[in-house]
Amino acid sequence: MHWVRTAKQPRSRRTLGRLLDAAEELISEKGIDDTTVADVAARAGCSVGAFYHHFRDKGALLRVLLDRLGQEFRETMRAAVDPKRWEGATIAEILEAYLQFSIEMGRERAGLQRAKLALALRDPAFGEEVFELQRELGARLRELLLARKREVAHRDPSLAIDFALEQLRSMLMMRLDGDLLRTGLDSTTDADFVREAIASVCAYMKIPPPPEPEYLR
């Protein structure tokens, strides 16, 4: 038997689905540690025994849930940073799309993402896997920007690109995962945030900012 049993009967598939949905809800609400197997079974309307018929152990449930999340992210991300897609685009345009893409992804299933992050921070082996994706996104973005480094007037263009990416990544993380780390900025809209963030990295790298939106003129 593997991590998760491949169901053969429709009834079983329904139960499996309900277990996964229940787990996702509960983990989003309370985090992984405070979600017990009994909780999950209860919300799915089945017994603890049924749970263990489907999953080898509690870890298997997490694995299925988080793998699914990771896979979705991987696919969307790879499509988003495809160099062909960005032929002719400027640094500012690429970074703006990066911010919008990340905000969109992060707002969906925020609770589950948070749990994933918490688990990754605790379990180094699992963390490797998660951060691998983050690194891949970073690396691909970096390539896109490095190919355009003649736009950058900073003394050390590569360093400037790395720094700008780190700036955006940090601010995104705080804005998306740090619900509780409230700040003076949480009254701004996502649109304002994106505009200022882009203005900031453009000013830093000394590249032309995108045109101001009309409503500000």
Added chain:
Amino acid sequence: MHWVRTAKQPRSRRTLGRLLDAAEELISEKGIDDTTVADVAARAGCSVGAFYHHFRDKGALLRVLLDRLGQEFRETMRAAVDPKRWEGATIAEILEAYLQFSIEMGRERAGLQRAKLALALRDPAFGEEVFELQRELGARLRELLLARKREVAHRDPSLAIDFALEQLRSMLMMRLDGDLLRTGLDSTTDADFVREAIASVCAYMKIPPPPEPEYLR
């Protein structure tokens, strides 16, 4: 009886001290959840019973440990942002000192800070208390900068100040707490990081940057 017993005998004070030290070490290494009362007692060289003679419960231990940390932070922080201290200083100078101060504080007892953050994220009541200090630091910095907003050439100086503070805060958090969230930047030194961060917010707010250090000329 309160949270913690006030010891009357020297032997008892020594035990209390050893318990606190042991707890700080273990929590720094493994986090709060993976540190059991038995662990703490063992490392302190006493029994679980002795532990409970000193602390009402496990929560009392955390409270003492983290309160102590918070108190130190509060005092240092208040001294650091005293307006008198900054009379005649520019925005760039203030922000540079903020970065250096935060990096210094954060590097000390990093593990414990991390545990504090984790607990704050989980327990909203405790979180309130922790983030109160963060907010206070933010608010005082904000005042210092707002008093100098004529330096700022951004369309909306208040917004720019808020954004710049959020940028620095986010980057600090990632750099200090995010040991595991590795990035393209972790090969840079703290000094490089501070220099580029200041260059970035200065460019964004359109204020004169501090002079370049000699070694770069």
Added chain:
DNA sequence: ATTATCTATAGATCTATAGATAATGC
């Protein structure tokens, strides 16, 4: 006959306490 589910419970792991024993200081 096979697959899925349920009930009941063993086993592990922690927190916290009770009661006995030892050390301390008047």
Added chain:
DNA sequence: ATTATCTATAGATCTATAGATAATGC
């Protein structure tokens, strides 16, 4: 006499399993 410590264990909380019972599909 009071304070501090130890040993042993109760009680709570979870994960995981065993064995009985029910549903499904050939």
